[in-house]
Amino acid sequence: MIPLQVVAILFVACGALVVALSRDLVRQAIVLSIYGLGLVFLFVVFQAPDVALSALVVSGIAYPLVLVGAIARLRALQKREESR
Amino acid sequence: MSYLPYALSVWLFACGLYGIVSSRNLIHITVCVSICQSATYVLLLAIGYRKHGTAPIFSDIPTKGRTVVDPIVQSLTLTDIVVSVAVAALLLTFALKTFEHHHSLDPAEIAGLKG
Amino acid sequence: MSRRVRIALFLVSVAGVSAFLLWGLAGLPSFGDYAGPYGDLISNLAKPQRHIANAVTAVVFDYRGFDTMGEELILFGAASSVVMLLRETRDEDVADIVDRVRSDATNALSLLAALAVLVVGLDVVAHGLLTPGGGFQGGVVLAAAFLIVFLGVEFFAYNRLASTSFGEPVEAFGAGGYVGLGLVSLALGLAFLENFMGLGTFGRLTSGGSVLLVNFSSGLAVGGGFLVIFNEFLQENMAARYGR
Numbered sequence: 001m002i003p004l005q006v007v008a009i010l011f012v013a014c015g016a017l018v019v020a021l022s023r024d025l026v027r028q029a030i031v032l033s034i035y036g037l038g039l040v041f042l043f044v045v046f047q048a049p050d051v052a053l054s055a056l057v058v059s060g061i062a063y064p065l066v067l068v069g070a071i072a073r074l075r076a077l078q079k080r081e082e083s084r
Numbered sequence: 085m086s087y088l089p090y091a092l093s094v095w096l097f098a099c100g101l102y103g104i105v106s107s108r109n110l111i112h113i114t115v116c117v118s119i120c121q122s123a124t125y126v127l128l129l130a131i132g133y134r135k136h137g138t139a140p141i142f143s144d145i146p147t148k149g150r151t152v153v154d155p156i157v158q159s160l161t162l163t164d165i166v167v168s169v170a171v172a173a174l175l176l177t178f179a180l181k182t183f184e185h186h187h188s189l190d191p192a193e194i195a196g197l198k199g
Numbered sequence: 200m201s202r203r204v205r206i207a208l209f210l211v212s213v214a215g216v217s218a219f220l221l222w223g224l225a226g227l228p229s230f231g232d233y234a235g236p237y238g239d240l241i242s243n244l245a246k247p248q249r250h251i252a253n254a255v256t257a258v259v260f261d262y263r264g265f266d267t268m269g270e271e272l273i274l275f276g277a278a279s280s281v282v283m284l285l286r287e288t289r290d291e292d293v294a295d296i297v298d299r300v301r302s303d304a305t306n307a308l309s310l311l312a313a314l315a316v317l318v319v320g321l322d323v324v325a326h327g328l329l330t331p332g333g334g335f336q337g338g339v340v341l342a343a344a345f346l347i348v349f350l351g352v353e354f355f356a357y358n359r360l361a362s363t364s365f366g367e368p369v370e371a372f373g374a375g376g377y378v379g380l381g382l383v384s385l386a387l388g389l390a391f392l393e394n395f396m397g398l399g400t401f402g403r404l405t406s407g408g409s410v411l412l413v414n415f416s417s418g419l420a421v422g423g424g425f426l427v428i429f430n431e432f433l434q435e436n437m438a439a440r441y442g443r
Contacts, residue, residue, distance in 0.1 A: 001085060001230060009092045012126070016096045016119050020103030025111055032115055039122055046089075046129045047139045047153045049331035050255045053323075054162040055125075057339040062169045062425055063118070065346065069432030070111060070176040076439035077183055086229040094220045098213050105209045106202075127224075132238060135231035140242050140254040143329050143402060147246045154238030155245075155254035156263075163259060163270040166335045166421060170277035173428045177284045180435075192202075 008042040025074075029067045033059055089130035096123035110179035110189045114172055121168050125161045132157035250398045250406045252329045259333065260410045260417070264392040268377055271420050275374045278424040282363065285431045290362055292443040293434050299353035309351020317344035324418035328407045334414045338421025345426060354437055363430050370423025376416035380409060 015035035022028035036059020043052035096119060103116030132154030138145070140155040179189060186194045200208075228234055241262065245254040249261055259267050300306060320340035327333030349357035381392040389395055394408040405411060437443075 001088065006085075006088065009088055013092055013095055016099040016122075019119060020099045020116055023108075023112070025109065028112060028115055032118075035119075039125070042126065043129065046133055047137055048129055048158045048161070049139050049141070050253070050333070050336075051125070051129065051158050051162045051165065053331050053336045054165045057336050057343075058165050058169050061343045061346070062166075062339050063172065065429055066169065066173045066176060066432060067111070067115070069429075069436055070180060073180055073432070073435045073439060074111070074183060074189070076436070077180070080439075081187060086231065087225060089230050090224040090227065091221060094217050094224065097220075098217050101213055102206075102209065106206050130230055131227065132233055133231055134233040137233075139331070140238075140245075141252060141330065142242075142246050142254065143252040147243055152238075152242050152254070154233055154235065155241055155258050156238055158255045159258035159263060160266075162255065162333075163267055163335055166339065167270050167274050167277075170274045170424060170428060173432070174277045174280050174284075177281050177431075181284055 002045075005042075005045045008038070008045045011038045012042050025071050026068075029064055029071065032067070033064050036060070036063065089126060089133075093123045093127035093130065096120070096126060108190050108192070110182060110191060111176060113191065114175045114179065117175070118168060118172055121164070125165065128157040128161050246401060249394075249410070250401045250408075251410065252402060252406070253327065253331065253333070255331075256327045256333045256414070257407075257410070259335075260413045261394065261407070264381075264410075264413060267417065268381070268392070271374055271377060271417055274421060274424045275370065278370060278427045281428050281431050282367075285435055288434050288438045288443070290358075290364065290434070293354075293358060293437045293441075295355075296358075296437050296441050297353055297355045298437065298440075299355070300351055306352045309347055312351065313344050313347040316340060316347055320344055320422070324415060325404055327414050327418075328411065329402065329404070334417030334419075335421050338418045338423075339425055341418065341422035342425035342429060346429060349433060354433075357433075361426055361430065363427055363434075366423050366426035366430055368423075370420055370427055373416045373418070373420025373423055377413060377420060380413055380416065384409070 015038045019028060019031050019035050022031055036055060040052045040056045043055055100116045100120035100123065103119065104113050107113045107116065134151055134153050137151045137153040140152040182194060183189050188194060241258055242254050245251050245257040249257050251257040251261065320337050323332040323340055324334055324337030345357065345361040348360060384393045384395050385391050387395050394410060396408040398408045399406040
């Protein structure tokens with residue numbers, strides 16, 4: 001196992017712990033994107049460029065948008081609740 | 085040391101499960117479910133890896149010249165990653181609808197089923 | 200039981216489950232000792248038998264095309280469910296919201312960037328048989344091109360270009376086209392989703408035969424699906440922001 005793979009594995013392990021322990025939603029969305037980037041690095045080092053491209057596209061574009069869209073809608077609903 | 089990727093996938097799954105169990109917010113649960121899914125991706129790719137292997141793309145290398153890693157597990161993983169985002173979007177929509185009905189996202193407070 | 204007791208109980212049980220999992224995974228061949236015959240078989244056959252350079256795309260769209268059809272239908276079902284659940288906010292409610300980004304430079308550069316990303320997305324889809332890429336990755340990039348119009352220009356332009364009434368037919372055409380190509384194979388007397396065109400020259404964009412068409416239709420399906428999902432979320436947020 002080359003050292004680069006060990007570094008990638010440790011980064012992903014730390015990233016997963018941070019994502020699971022984040023409580024604030026926006027902070028978790030940001031950390032999730034970084035975790036996705038770590039996964040991309042891991043997939044490249046595991047010699048899987050197709051999977052890395054798919055993880056990059058998903059963690060950079062699709063997931064943050066869907067997550068932030070849901071959080072924003074949730075905040076609007078909460079504000080409407082409070083103003084009632 | 086050579087079983088470290090398998091240990092990583094178990095660790096990722098455990099982290100995701102801890103996030104789900106200790107969560108107070110449905111959206112947080114959805115994100116932790118995606119961590120559990122990434123555990124399976126790491127396991128699949130770790131099974132298919134071959135030492136000194138390269139990516140299974142033969143535009144520039146001869147077919148039998150170099151050792152390549154397994155392409156089948158990569159194909160399973162890549163479609164799964166993209167589809168899991170659509171399912172996560174559906175879970176987030178469920179969370180939004182649940183908030184509209186129950187006025188709370190805490191899983192402990194929305195335990196009861198209403199008719 | 201209280202939350203602390205629940206978490207403590209969970210930690211104990213996850214330790215036990217992890218121990219069992221690690222014990223089971225230790226029985227696998229160690230990392231790097233992949234011995235299985237099928238991977239080598241596919242790697243040796245992708246070029247001579249199918250004229251496809253990317254063995255992963257050959258597995259996704261040719262050898263295991265039926266599984267990919269199932270995955271695409273999952274995506275189709277998820278996108279349709281999101282549309283159905285968020286159906287209270289309709290297209291007409293947000294059709295007149297402008298919400299322009301207040302910087303002409305950003306508008307202009309975002310338009311150029313959107314065009315560039317559209318071309319890059321088509322490039323990723325088209326080169327799926329030769330390099331890492333393919334319908335799934337390129338489809339999301341195609342959806343992102345429309346998103347850049349919303350992020351950098353204005354919501355009105357984005358809504359005119361890529362509302363649900365545009366995304367849904369594209370997605371349906373892609374998913375239905377995938378199944379339709381399989382049925383064409385059946386009609387020609389071959390197996391479902393078997394290649395029915397000439398295999399083409401190795402290394403060209405037109406290699407692989409009908410796998411190329413399957414690749415493009417899955418790119419359209421994925422792009423359309425994500426466009427629909429994004430659009431639903433964006434419509435909800437815009438309607439909330441402007442009080443519709």
